Amino acid sequence: xxxxxxxxxxxxxxxxxxxxxxxxxxxxxxxxxxxxxxxxxxxxxxxxxxxxxxxxxxxxxxxxxxxxxxxxxxxxxxxxxxxxxxxxxxxxxxxxxxxxxxxxxxxxxxxxxxxxxxxxxxxxxxxxxxxxxxxxxxxxxxxxxxxxxxxxxxxxxxxxxxxxxxxxxxxxxxxxxxxxxxxxxxxxxxxxxxxxxxxxxxxxxxxxxxxxxxxxxxxxxxxxxxxxxxxxxxxxxxxxxxxxxxxxxxxxxxxxxxxxxxxxxxxxxxxxxxxxxxxxxxxxxxxxxxxxxxxxxxxxxxxxxxxxxxxxxxxxxxxxxxxxxxxxxxxxxxxxxxxxxxxxxxxxxxxxxxxxxxxxxxxxxxxxxxxxxxxxxxxxxxxxxxxxxxxxxxxxxxxxxxxxxxxxxxxxxxxxxxxxxxxxxxxxxxxxxxxxxxxxxxxxxxxxxxxxxxxxxxxxxxxxxxxxxxxxxxxxxxxxxxxx
Amino acid sequence: xxxxxxxxxxxxxxxxxxxxxxxxxxxxxxxxxxxxxxxxxxxxxxxxxxxxxxxxxxxxxxxxxxxxxxxxxxxxxxxxxxxxxxxxxxxxxxxxxxxxxxxxxxxxxxxxxxxxxxxxxxxxxxxxxxxxxxxxxxxxxxxxxxxxxxxxxxxxxxxxxxxxxxxxxxxxxxxxxxx
Numbered sequence: 001x002x003x004x005x006x007x008x009x010x011x012x013x014x015x016x017x018x019x020x021x022x023x024x025x026x027x028x029x030x031x032x033x034x035x036x037x038x039x040x041x042x043x044x045x046x047x048x049x050x051x052x053x054x055x056x057x058x059x060x061x062x063x064x065x066x067x068x069x070x071x072x073x074x075x076x077x078x079x080x081x082x083x084x085x086x087x088x089x090x091x092x093x094x095x096x097x098x099x100x101x102x103x104x105x106x107x108x109x110x111x112x113x114x115x116x117x118x119x120x121x122x123x124x125x126x127x128x129x130x131x132x133x134x135x136x137x138x139x140x141x142x143x144x145x146x147x148x149x150x151x152x153x154x155x156x157x158x159x160x161x162x163x164x165x166x167x168x169x170x171x172x173x174x175x176x177x178x179x180x181x182x183x184x185x186x187x188x189x190x191x192x193x194x195x196x197x198x199x200x201x202x203x204x205x206x207x208x209x210x211x212x213x214x215x216x217x218x219x220x221x222x223x224x225x226x227x228x229x230x231x232x233x234x235x236x237x238x239x240x241x242x243x244x245x246x247x248x249x250x251x252x253x254x255x256x257x258x259x260x261x262x263x264x265x266x267x268x269x270x271x272x273x274x275x276x277x278x279x280x281x282x283x284x285x286x287x288x289x290x291x292x293x294x295x296x297x298x299x300x301x302x303x304x305x306x307x308x309x310x311x312x313x314x315x316x317x318x319x320x321x322x323x324x325x326x327x328x329x330x331x332x333x334x335x336x337x338x339x340x341x342x343x344x345x346x347x348x349x350x351x352x353x354x355x356x357x358x359x360x361x362x363x364x365x366x367x368x369x370x371x372x373x374x375x376x377x378x379x380x381x382x383x384x385x386x387x388x389x390x391x392x393x394x395x396x397x398x399x400x401x402x403x404x405x406x407x408x409x410x411x412x413x414x415x416x417x418x419x420x421x422x423x424x425x426x427x428x429x430x431x432x433x434x435x436x437x438x439x440x441x442x443x444x445x446x447x448x449x450x451x452x453x454x455x456x457x458x459x460x461x462x463x464x465x466x467x468x469x470x471x472x473x474x475x476x477x478x479x480x481x482x483x484x
Numbered sequence: 485x486x487x488x489x490x491x492x493x494x495x496x497x498x499x500x501x502x503x504x505x506x507x508x509x510x511x512x513x514x515x516x517x518x519x520x521x522x523x524x525x526x527x528x529x530x531x532x533x534x535x536x537x538x539x540x541x542x543x544x545x546x547x548x549x550x551x552x553x554x555x556x557x558x559x560x561x562x563x564x565x566x567x568x569x570x571x572x573x574x575x576x577x578x579x580x581x582x583x584x585x586x587x588x589x590x591x592x593x594x595x596x597x598x599x600x601x602x603x604x605x606x607x608x609x610x611x612x613x614x615x616x617x618x619x620x621x622x623x624x625x626x627x628x629x630x631x632x633x634x635x636x637x638x639x640x641x642x643x644x645x646x647x648x649x650x651x652x653x654x655x656x657x658x659x660x661x662x663x
Contacts, residue, residue, distance in 0.1 A: 094646060094648055096647070365656075422656045425656045426655070429655045432652030436652055437564075444559070444562060447623070450606035450608070450623055453607075454605060
């Protein structure tokens with residue numbers, strides 16, 4: 001198979017050793033589970049349970065709203081305590097509507113579905129089961145998987161890529177999942193290939209996970225059309241665009257979708273969740289989470305129920321060595337800063353990384369020396385220094401003209417910058433600015449439409465009134481004439 | 485005598501005709517840019533700019549007598565569109581970003597007089613006589629017209645609360661929003 005070279009990339013210290021060899025552990029049942037209604041890209045889910053109601057494990061507690069949304073299920077049996085605002089696992093620290101579930105410790109589940117043959121089902125049936133199970137992209141994007149499967153089944157997908165590259169430092173949850181559940185992942189991949197009518201699948205794993213590559217190769221050996229592709233160890237190899245370029249040799253066009261190239265990428269954890277939903281009827285109610293970073297006493301992977309508080313997770317993992325300088329959800333390159341540890345684990349939380357001061361980049365920003373390192377590492381082939389210079393003087397449009405929207409926010413440029421310029425922060429800010437402008441323009445157009453329709457209606461009413469009056473007048477004139 | 489009458493009459497007729505023709509063919513067109521600008525403005529005639537309506541504001545803008553930042557409901561997007569239309573140099577960082585506002589009805593004091601819904605240029609208020617009125621958030625342009633007509637002063641403008649979907653990262657180097 002021809003493997004193409006990709007451009008750019010960096011080689012950060014991976015810090016994966018301490019956790020990749022340790023088996024996954026389960027947590028004791030927490031006192032309370034906090035399930036935000038917004039755990040996915042798209043419209044917020046709507047609660048379908050009442051406060052005080054008793055729910056069983058796996059029961060739907062919030063239903064998807066509209067096309068782009070996802071159901072939320074009870075991770076264990078218990079009572080709904082509150083449906084109220086609670087801090088979201090989001091850098092803003094803003095509250096979001098959250099269902100609070102008090103577990104009763106019995107873990108009573110709904111009757112599990114009878115065993116069915118996924119390969120006898122149609123694409124539509126499979127994607128509706130995936131949608132019923134509330135599965136979203138678990139690599140971090142949290143995009144509803146059923147929507148992705150539906151989009152894929154419209155076009156001709158020739159290759160399904162299962163993303164097990166896990167290129168972010170510290171994170172090893174996908175690595176452990178592949179080592180412990182290789183057969184389930186391969187089965188999930190086969191089910192999705194069937195749903196997409198895709199002739200072949202590639203399981204992409206970075207070369208720094210030899211055990212995972214070996215177990216996945218063994219699991220996939222009985223299927224000719226599924227191959228394990230060892231990837232070069234380089235950040236951000238796990239980004240869908242880079243992976244597609246490496247495996248197929250084709251680059252996703254600017255502003256385009258991977259489906260246009262006949263390729264669809266799903267994360268290994270998502271693939272495993274699809275396997276579980278189809279084979280056992282189990283919805284997405286738990287996931288593997290890496291707990292790591294310099295501040296953690298004993299880094300490890302845990303099998304965590306969704307809605308568990310980060311503080312509970314850290315405590316069960318053995319606690320903190322020292323107070324962390326930064327708490328992240330996800331990896332250190334692209335992860336989100338958490339406001340504090342009193343936020344829940346959600347569907348796309350791949351890791352909780354508590355970093356100490358020496359692990360952070362220095363924040364003494366100095367002027368750009370135009371060394372061009374950010375240009376050579378940019379995997380999207382952009383000019384980060386030029387874009388940042390434009391954004392610094394509020395020329396967001398100028399930055400957009402030279403490719404801001406193609407930036408994948410991987411953070412490689414910030415990582416290599418010798419002047420510690422927060423380049424990716426500039427790009428995140430500018431992308432936010434662009435999207436709020438788009439939003440405001442849409443709102444302005446909406447308002448103008450409303451005022452126009454109102455003035456049209458008023459004019460119409462005025463005309464109707466005048467006509468009515470004229471008619472009346474004419475009628476009264478006629479009657480006068482007849483009297484005369 | 486007759487010739488004098490003839491001369492005066494023909495002069496009067498001729499000049500009158502010339503005037504009529506010139507008023508038709510030599511008419512000064514409305515500044516075309518005014519119409520373009522009016523199409524950009526919200527059209528809610530709220531008067532927050534200090535002009536009697538969007539038409540008057542558009543005329544002032546086209547004559548260069550009003551700043552491009554005059555329209556609060558239009559926001560930054562409108563400022564940029566106007567600056568581009570009028571080729572005005574604009575320093576975006578100097579524009580103070582105003583938080584989006586929203587009209588809110590206090591339920592305790594609303595008497596259901598329907599005055600506010602009659603003046604709302606976007607039909608954003610729904611209600612019926614002697615029933616509690618309410619504002620449709622997505623349709624409110626925060627023009628403030630309803631506030632003046634309310635007999636019980638139960639309407640006021642309030643900044644829209646930020647949520648996860650509207651929150652944005654601030655520019656590096658600026659103080660981030662306090663949590």
